[in-house]
Amino acid sequence: MTNTFEPVIIGFTCNWCSYRAADLAGTARVKYPPNIRLIRLMCSGRLDPTFVFKALSSGADGVLITGCHPGECHYLEQNYKALRRYLMLRRVLVQMGIEPERIRLVWASAAEGVKLAQEIASFTEEIRALGPLNWNGIEPAVAQPEKEVAYET
Amino acid sequence: MKPKFAMYWAASCGGCEIAVLNIHEKILDVDANFEVVFWPVAMDAKIKDVEALPDGDILLTLFNGGIRNAENEHMAHLLRRKSKILVAFGSCANEGCIPGLANLSSQEEIFDAVYAGVSTNNPLRVRPQFNWQIPEGELHIPEFYPVLRTLDQVVNVDYYIPGCPPESHQIAAVIDHVIQVLQGKAELPPPGSVLGANGTTVCDECTRRRNVKMIKKFRRIQELPEIDPTLCLLEQGIPCNGPATRNGCGALCPKAGAQCIGCYGPAAGVVDYGARLIAAFASVIDSNDPQEIDRILDGLPDPAGQIYRFNLAKSLLRKARKEV
Numbered sequence: 316m317t318n319t320f321e322p323v324i325i326g327f328t329c330n331w332c333s334y335r336a337a338d339l340a341g342t343a344r345v346k347y348p349p350n351i352r353l354i355r356l357m358c359s360g361r362l363d364p365t366f367v368f369k370a371l372s373s374g375a376d377g378v379l380i381t382g383c384h385p386g387e388c389h390y391l392e393q394n395y396k397a398l399r400r401y402l403m404l405r406r407v408l409v410q411m412g413i414e415p416e417r418i419r420l421v422w423a424s425a426a427e428g429v430k431l432a433q434e435i436a437s438f439t440e441e442i443r444a445l446g447p448l449n450w451n452g453i454e455p456a457v458a459q460p461e462k463e464v465a466y467e468t
Numbered sequence: 469m470k471p472k473f474a475m476y477w478a479a480s481c482g483g484c485e486i487a488v489l490n491i492h493e494k495i496l497d498v499d500a501n502f503e504v505v506f507w508p509v510a511m512d513a514k515i516k517d518v519e520a521l522p523d524g525d526i527l528l529t530l531f532n533g534g535i536r537n538a539e540n541e542h543m544a545h546l547l548r549r550k551s552k553i554l555v556a557f558g559s560c561a562n563e564g565c566i567p568g569l570a571n572l573s574s575q576e577e578i579f580d581a582v583y584a585g586v587s588t589n590n591p592l593r594v595r596p597q598f599n600w601q602i603p604e605g606e607l608h609i610p611e612f613y614p615v616l617r618t619l620d621q622v623v624n625v626d627y628y629i630p631g632c633p634p635e636s637h638q639i640a641a642v643i644d645h646v647i648q649v650l651q652g653k654a655e656l657p658p659p660g661s662v663l664g665a666n667g668t669t670v671c672d673e674c675t676r677r678r679n680v681k682m683i684k685k686f687r688r689i690q691e692l693p694e695i696d697p698t699l700c701l702l703e704q705g706i707p708c709n710g711p712a713t714r715n716g717c718g719a720l721c722p723k724a725g726a727q728c729i730g731c732y733g734p735a736a737g738v739v740d741y742g743a744r745l746i747a748a749f750a751s752v753i754d755s756n757d758p759q760e761i762d763r764i765l766d767g768l769p770d771p772a773g774q775i776y777r778f779n780l781a782k783s784l785l786r787k788a789r790k791e792v
């Protein structure tokens with residue numbers, strides 16, 4: 316087993332934009348790190364801050380929150396709600412002793428598959444540099460494979 | 469023979485005991501229906517008396533206070549073993565309460581604040597030693613744990629009575645109910661129930677008028693020249709914890725013109741109390757501009773203290789970070 320740290324990242328995507336962006340990245344064969352586990356919400360405004368705490372307390376090393384660009388929300392302006400929650404979440408994380416960089420907010424329209432893939436890649440590297448979020452007594456969320464069983468050439 | 473009753477305090481202030489005594493003449497019903505075997509605040513009894521009881525001999529134990537040190541933990545295990553019904557009584561036993569806020573600091577920081585803070589005259593920098601050798605033998609004081617835990621993080625708890633302290637009329641109602649159960653006129657609620665409180669939020673009981681909440685500035689209550697006595701406090705920019713807090717208190721604070729600080733803990737269905745409040749506060753900020761939002765958030769100088777004032781030991785993040 317290699318010693319390189321593979322971060323576990325939970326990504327919350329919006330049904331109307333960033334989820335489609337991820338879809339587009341897939342169909343266009345744009346590669347992004349497999350460290351991210353995408354969860355589709357109907358809107359970034361659905362993102363209850365509980366989801367972020369739950370992810371981090373259950374073993375995730377970082378949380379990516381994605382939504383439509385400002386002014387383009389399918390539900391008018393719920394993405395602004397996500398922005399405000401994100402800004403407040405960061406402040407609370409600092410007080411709880413967690414690097415605020417472990418959560419990131421990204422706007423990505425349905426056409427921005429490449430941009431989303433780049434953001435996922437840079438976020439993964441940032442979390443890798445930060446290292447694991449060490450919860451005492453918590454097992455890593457996913458068992459690491461002994462060796463790579465499949466790879467692309 | 470009357471069934472046995474006990475009440476114990478661990479890491480707490482003693483307010484819960486006062487709240488029990490505050491049920492006035494109802495306390496005579498307690499005495500009429502129970503034999504009080506252990507209640508350090510109200511009567512003289514020793515731990516060895518409890519240890520001598522058969523397991524499960526105490527019918528009802530009200531346990532208040534969090535688990536801060538080894539003695540608290542020992543008593544929690546002892547009373548769990550001796551009690552048929554163990555109730556986490558009050559905010560500390562339920563969710564950590566104010567003592568739980570110390571979980572934001574390391575043990576060293578806590579000791580520095582207590583034994584070397586500005587209010588302490590301690591030139592020799594004496595610190596408690598958990599084990600100390602003297603000519604007569606070894607002295608022990610209970611080990612101080614790195615974090616405060618709630619009662620149900622240490623032992624199984626049958627029922628929860630929230631509040632800091634629980635309202636006396638709610639305590640009286642619970643005692644009435646238990647007495648009715650003893651007389652065969654009522655049944656016990658399902659295990660794990662929250663007693664002496666309701667399920668929805670403080671806003672539900674609050675009589676203030678509510679419109680659309682749009683806040684340009686958070687303010688502390690003393691910074692407002694005048695408070696509208698009938699308008700929702702959150703709408704006036706005062707961070708009121710009512711939207712996430714369990715009701716049952718009768719919305720006493722908002723009715724008196726002070727914001728809810730959240731002593732009854734999370735409302736039914738709330739997984740993480742602070743996260744629910746982040747959602748509530750962030751949603752009412754009247755701005756879509758990141759810089760301005762940040763400026764408005766500056767009005768909450770201690771967000772973690774605001775949203776986890778009573779609930780830190782039970783928060784998802786801190787629960788995950790248990791170090792004991």
